[in-house]
Amino acid sequence: MDNEPSYKDKKVISIGVVSELTGLTERKIRYYEEKNLIFPQRSNRGYRKYSFSDVERLMDIADQREEGVTTKEIKHDLTIKEKKEAKQKMIKGQLNARFGIQKK
Numbered sequence: 001m002d003n004e005p006s007y008k009d010k011k012v013i014s015i016g017v018v019s020e021l022t023g024l025t026e027r028k029i030r031y032y033e034e035k036n037l038i039f040p041q042r043s044n045r046g047y048r049k050y051s052f053s054d055v056e057r058l059m060d061i062a063d064q065r066e067e068g069v070t071t072k073e074i075k076h077d078l079t080i081k082e083k084k085e086a087k088q089k090m091i092k093g094q095l096n097a098r099f100g101i102q103k104k
Contacts, residue, residue: 008056011041011049018050022058029058035071037061037078 019026032038033048038057040048064074095101 005051008052011051011054013050013052013055015040015048015050018055018058021055022062024058024062032058032061032071035075037071037075 013021015026015029018024018029022029029038030048033040038050038054038061040050040054043049061071061074065071
């Protein structure tokens with residue numbers, strides 16, 4: 001159960017609902033996917049499925065775009081943020097392993 005994603009990360013929301021929640025058009029959402037800013041999963045029938053985390057990211061992207069930030073700049077910032085998070089996760093894992101701390 002430790003490896004099960006939180007509800008925020010489960011890909012269960014359709015593009016139509018994401019569009020309603022964010023105020024973005026479906027075309028704009030697909031554009032951000034093309035720019036590798038979001039990564040929906042595909043259902044067995046090929047439909048895009050998004051998570052609440054994706055919705056939050058899209059809203060953040062929309063806010064930044066309104067402020068004049070380019071998609072390239074957003075991608076660069078997200079890449080840096082993801083690298084920092086991965087590094088922190090790795091360090092935490094190493095510390096946990098070193099000191100015998102186990103998740104429950």
